[in-house]
Amino acid sequence: MGALLEVESLTTEFVTRGGVVRAVDGVSWDVKEGETVALVGESGCGKSVSALSVMRLVAGPEGRIVAGRVVFKGRDLLALSDEEMRRIRGREITMIFQEPMTSLNPVLSIGRQLTEGLEIHLAMTPRAARRRAAELLTTVGIPDPERRLAQYPHQFSGGMRQRMMIAMALACDPSLILADEPTTALDVTIQAQILELMKDLSRRLGVAMLIITHNLGVVARYADRVNVMYAGRIVERGTARELYANPRHPYTLGLLRSVPRLDEPRRARLDPIEGQPPDLTRRGAGCAFAPRCAFSVERCARERPGLVPVGAGGHVSACWEATRLGRAPAMR
């Protein structure tokens, strides 16, 4: 299947009091039709800004996309007029956010929030839109849709609101959903419900998904391919199976080793990644991970490594020592 979305050398900067922060630093990644791709990383790594850049929702004037292309179905979204972009945003590409309460309008009924997009984007009559809205609630597992449509967000629980967000994202039959930490604010049992729902919907409706998360377990449960980000760049990419079984970037390896796992015997001590997250206003010439890296060599401080093939299925890593890492003991 061909690429649905191709992000090429995307660079997004923010002007802050501390200087210019390059939140996304020339990243390239793609999502194929019907596929679920993950952007994984910790706070400040640029994963959310990447998604906002795709949607052209980076808040100006502090933030702006300074370079790159975002090609969706053959068209560069960054070259579209605002009007053309509005026809894609919310219709062909939609978003699910972490905090449903802040992304839903508290004074509009659930029904109205669902029908608005249908009437605007698909020119449905209010009646048809209402019928479709009820269907959508059923699709996402909200029982008694007729009664629920008349209610307001505050009458919904956290899990229900996230289901509602998914219904809104699905409303206009998009081909791509960008989900930014969709289950982070939820309890584990509700997280499990929402993940199952999203997995089922992506399979059933064939919609492609970009999932943005810091949770390696969530990625393992339902991403096909994974991009690991650190300090605004992609440091490793591969199929989920390949990347977890054979991590070839020290940061990926560090992340996987630092979390305690329920399926393994308890370790006497955890292996953290030492040091602090990088300061993006002071970027050196070398690899941004080098100061925290157990494998770093002299070259790492001077020269920034690019992504190079390290394994099957498009597995790439941006590390001078990737080969040495391949011989490091695996995770268990």
Next chain:
Amino acid sequence: MTAERPLLEIRNLTKHFRVGGGLFGGTAGVVRAVDGVSFVIRRGETLGLVGESGCGKTTTGRCILRLERPTSGAILFEGRDLATLNDEELRAVRRRMQVIFQDPYSSLNPRMTVGQIIAEPLAVHRIVSDPAKRGARVRELLGHVGLLPQHARRYPHQLSGGQRQRVGIARALAMEPTLIVCDEPVSALDVSIQAQIINLLEDLQREFGLTYLFVAHDLSVVRHISDRVAVMYLGKIVELADRKALYDEPLHPYTRALLSAVPIPDPELEARREHIVLGGEVPSPLNPPSGCVFHPRCPIAIDRCRAVIPELREVKPGHWAACILA
């Protein structure tokens, strides 16, 4: 249970909150946030307290710290009932029970330097009265939590999340506590930093003989750090056991569902693993279900679960569960 007296003993702790909203400002109902909870914490151990939001785990911790006044029940610290202590005695006991919060940013005064934040309790409680000695003690405490002397001059906003949590830990340590209630101490931190803080907490426990009540929702982290674990659901403890027994042979269907819900960072394992996905959501503590509070979501519930409130009973030695089918 050993003959030694536990450091802390909770007997039938209950905390109800009245909620307004009734006509003419009356009471609309009573939220049973903590509903008859009993457990002990042994000296030097870590007791993990897990559960989902609203299960009462944080309120339990706050009652122990006397940040909330319990509705009923007793909290005994070294055998003395906190409710019977006078103000002065209570102050002395509270000094020995400290807390580490989830969000170090909102629990540190932004206008004070790190040094001032750590020195303040030393001065207020006259632990170190001499200002010169206080500076030395602050530097020593910074060292214990892996920070440098120069961090004393920084403000909280100049630190990373992990460093701020270290300051929160240093402030708790300043009081020379016996018990520390850790309320979700790593859940706001990045994955790579969480392990640093967990290792630090373990080191400090060994070095200073600390006892922890570790309140958290992350079951993997709780398994790593705890000696024993209590699982709460809707204000009640549903299971309590040694770490190994609880994780290897969970007896309560809620514990089993929780463990199954935790995604494991291994795609191959996830693909073949069976997931118990609970239906529905946690019911409102304003109007809890009859019988066993878990029965509406329980995959193995029988008719009797609707009527009978299950007692927390010792199903195997040291392994307690509140389920009639356990």
